[in-house]
Amino acid sequence: MTDEIEGVLIDLDGTIWKGNQLIPHADEAIAHLRSLGKRIVFVSNRGNWSRRMCYEQLTRFGMAVTEEEIILSSTVTAQFLREHYPLCQVWTLGDKGLREELRLHQVRLAAVPEEADFLVITLHETMTYQDLNLAFRAVSHGARIMATNIDKTFPNEHGNAIDVAGMVGAIEAATGRKVEFVFGKPTCFMAEAALRQLQVPPNRCLIIGDSVESDIRMGRMHGMRTALVLTGNTKPSQLDALRAKERPDYVLDSIGDIIRLGKEIMQ
């Protein structure tokens, strides 16, 4: 006999959408969870988006959601800086969503890289040599390195694309300094931000996601129940090779299965 699930953490890329496509029945699954009275939070390692951008994407897909229900690695980074380093100035290497999120949390942005106490790195899909070099100057002048997340690649329409780890690698190699803070799944910073929003203890939470490394791992490390969906990163052929500590409690073809299996999983 296990505890009834009251809170559900839901990944976005590969679980709710894939590129610009909603995963079939994802919207109905969310509506179903709401009809059962479950509390919901969306958790994503996207550090190059702001909550507002993510809210607009979910709304475009016809899903009812509030900005508070969205926790991105940019959100968690911004919350951490505001709470632990209120005096410090920040330079960024990343798409503009990160800066929007930092500004919203009253994080101080440095006017020039030389004044920064921290460089925050996230995915930067329009990055130029100039951007990289400004970040290099920040670290050369003593800024310490943070990364919203440390994912190596993400799937796009051409297969795989370079992710944050590539940007971090460039700066580490050029400066000889190492990243010191990472905030995305599966870290405790992300898990605790989600639990704070849900106001539900971890043993009454279920996390649904497509990544063994970030979603299932985070759930297991924090004592949540875990459901892996096969609409993203993980192929059915990989399931047998999973180590004991990586194994999800449930494997679903897609988040749409929640409608059919909800009762069984939530009890």
Add this chain to the structure above:
Amino acid sequence: MTDEIEGVLIDLDGTIWKGNQLIPHADEAIAHLRSLGKRIVFVSNRGNWSRRMCYEQLTRFGMAVTEEEIILSSTVTAQFLREHYPLCQVWTLGDKGLREELRLHQVRLAAVPEEADFLVITLHETMTYQDLNLAFRAVSHGARIMATNIDKTFPNEHGNAIDVAGMVGAIEAATGRKVEFVFGKPTCFMAEAALRQLQVPPNRCLIIGDSVESDIRMGRMHGMRTALVLTGNTKPSQLDALRAKERPDYVLDSIGDIIRLGKEIMQ
């Protein structure tokens, strides 16, 4: 007019001792601070020692101190794991002081590297290929990487010796994974642990240390007053080259100067 100093954070290597030698008058300086009623905490990036080992060293030098007044990067790492990852198992690469400190904080140590959720790396002065390879196995089986601190070198009787960054580099290069958590000075984890022990707000704290990068930096990032001593890492010739954000409020030839200058600095 500034606030009176009530709490003093004091570095150890290069500030209180150098190798096995007490820095002249360091013991008298501490006694003087105590006679003025100041609260004291010793803060050190040594992650390969336990508090007990450090307590014994200070006692050997004839200094009156409690274990609670000693905060090492091993202490902060152990506190973090206990607070944020109570369910997780840990493998270590480092001298035995780290494991002693983890055990004291009820952190779960993995029986074999394959079961570890985290690898914690610190300085390991008796490291063998076998130790390195066990740590490699932990990360190969999914353990995420923490480092007590990320100092590159430390001074010993032969000049400079390889520090934690060397051990971290070996594991990162072999596994392709990156360190995700660092706990030593100048991070907020260390600063907040010290402030919690002192029970004094940062604007009423003075930090005394020999390192611009870790001691002065931590003080400045957290709004403390800062005093650099010239008995360790920093040479007088380096002072002119310091950037504005690195400059200490005071420069002392040694911590012994506190006896003479205490009144001026503490007001």
